[in-house]
Amino acid sequence: MKDFAALYARLDQTTRTNAKVAALTDYFASDAVPAADKLWTVALFSGRRPRRTITATRLRDWAAEKASLPLWLFEESYGVVGDLSETISLILPPASREEDQPLAHWIARLRDLSALPEDSRKQGILDAWDSLPNAERFLFTKLLTGSFRVGISQTLMTRALAQATAQPETEIAHRLMGNWTPETTTWARLLHEGEARDDTARPYPFYLAYQLDDPADLGDPADWFAERKWDGIRGQLILREGRHHLWSRGEDLITDRFPELARAIDWLPHGTVLDGEILAWEGDRPLTFNALQPRIGRKTVPKALLTTAPVVLMAYDLLEQDGHDIRPAPFQERRQRLETLLRDLPPEAPLRLSPPVPFATVDDLRTERLRAREEGAEGLMLKRLSSPYGTGRKKGDWWKWKVDPLTIDAVMIYAQGGSGRRANLFTDFTFAVRNGNELVPFTKAYSGLTDAEFRQITAWVNRHTVQKFGPVRQVEPVQVFEIGFEGIQASPRHKSGVALRFPRMLRWRHDKPVDEIDTLDTLKEILAAHG
């Protein structure tokens, strides 16, 4: 695991993109690294983690016991370090021997452990800890807890693999898609043999849009196409060889969760791949994202949900037609073909064409953006008419221009520490609105402040803690924040009666005293208008 640990250290030590790509390229191109290790590295870095083999509670018990430390001191240390695997690797006594085995070996060992009775599992883990130097012990424990993550985007890894294997980035991106695991493929098969399209269920890489700040940056409006930015689940529907497959943008195969889309085969020919938005639909317009919510976590769908929240695919791009990859064709041409393909479909077909938003000037766009919520959308999409369908997030051809978030001014009442890069800082806050003389908690938020602001608020929390509940600090209700969110729904489980979607801190309102924050009534009005 030495090569893998060295790679991880190189990636962890730098914030420069080029240095990260260089580290990955060196690793993937190295003859010294076994192919099975490279395959596992690609898997791990693309979120294909091995399942957790042991609970965190057991691990901390065993680590504390091995280090001859009381559990409370382990917990105290964990509170400071902020990461379980790191805490374990730091408190254990130094390894007494060294076992230099490849990454794939350790992962296989980890998998074998899960089949053993607890006593043998414990012995196996203690042995591993005792034979790995610190950096490798940390990684092994991360794999054990199933929490291995690394700050490498798919784009960076794709670039490095393209350089290491001398193939185009688009081909690599395509090959990495789908539901392969290191158990079902090999390094050679994944990256070298045959063609990406040999697997008929394999999706194309999604093309992602950048956030637009000012439509004046677009240049000539005549070069652009506008449509609504739909607020559902991005999906790629594949119809090939008599079967259909539905993929989410997170590369999850979600075919069974949306059985309505199986009927697409009745109207569309094979060798068709559509890019679009899965939306809960009623009559001639989409329901809010809230209606889709109960469908997300389920593997199979109960009948009742199929009637209360039936879905359609709001199609906005055609990637494959008659079995041909047409992604290189200009958007304008793909769009025309899509329109022809979906023309005259009956309403029972689970497919809709995302309608164009006509405009002549930048000001028209500004007006249309403000109308997004009444159209059941969350903004505008702008696509360059001449653009091919790209891979990943690239600047220039596709832009999303979201409506401003809904906002409410609230006061912070609880604070909790973060983890990882944000360990030792208070970053997780609970906010309340006023209801008469009472403060009613209604949301948590973790993001939106700068590192400097998080340090500032951390120092403030330390001085203004009223009470501690384990890791949670109750603070004096003084600090006011503007909270932004994308949606709101009724929630009987919450004291406030509402739940927010994507809440975050937009601004720290140093200027606003706590008696001027918003009230529960305001929140209920927003719910009535947008829920």
Place this chain on the structure above:
Amino acid sequence: MIRHRLDPIALDTIRYGEVRQIGGAKVSFHPAGHVPGSAQIRVEVGGEVWCVSGDYKVVDDGLSTPWEPVRCHAFISECTFGLPVFRWPSQVDIAEDLNAWWRANAEDGRHSLLGAYSLGKAQRLLHMLDPGIGPILTHGAVEGTNEVLRAQGLPLPPTTRVTPGLDLKAHPGALVVAPPSALNSTWARKFGPASTAVASGWMALRGIRRRRGTDRGFVVSDHADWPGLNAAIKETGAHKVFVTHGYVQAFRHWLEEQGYDAGIVATDYAGEEVFAHEEAPKDIIDEDAPEAAE
């Protein structure tokens, strides 16, 4: 050194181990190993001996007079790093890492910018560097301290102070030692796309290391680590131990479980554990007084 930092003050000095009688107390200073000249203070009254550690470390850094245990009844110990996650690598390993980093940068044609507290830490690092790799440059705050310590006979490698007129081209692949706060300043820009690093005990924690945003974080501290604190306390033979500066609650609790009569000495250095180091921007690196004092 004290004159250099606090001048002008009236000053009386004393040698390690020399005993002064002050009223009914016998008072003597003993090496603390923290930085050159740092001391623990032993006070004996009527046969009862108390010792205040001040900041200390138990490993020999090659420059400071090494720490010596003072047998006492009561020991007042700092515990900046009083949690079992803090265990320092050996000085030999650190030196190897440090020089490897410098050598790799020099070969890539880049300068190396090393942030370190300018009293003690900076000189300890200078002492660990291999001058064969390239020239060593220093920030004014570091060089000021170097001059004082060189005058006291401490063996430091040759260094060049970075002045506005200095021709950097004449110093290819140089390593520059500066206070951590200088790393993000306009002063640091003159070195171009240099590789940056910070040397501090806090670099043992990945979260802090990553938040600091330098390319490397070397785990080098002039405070005792967890094994060091425990060994030091044991060697004093004290039964009564007071802890101060650091993870005081946890460390006191731990000592009590080990059978000591343990207490806490509160200080103005308030705040809580590592959070205290985050109250001012960029200060998580300075284990001791803020650089602003210089």
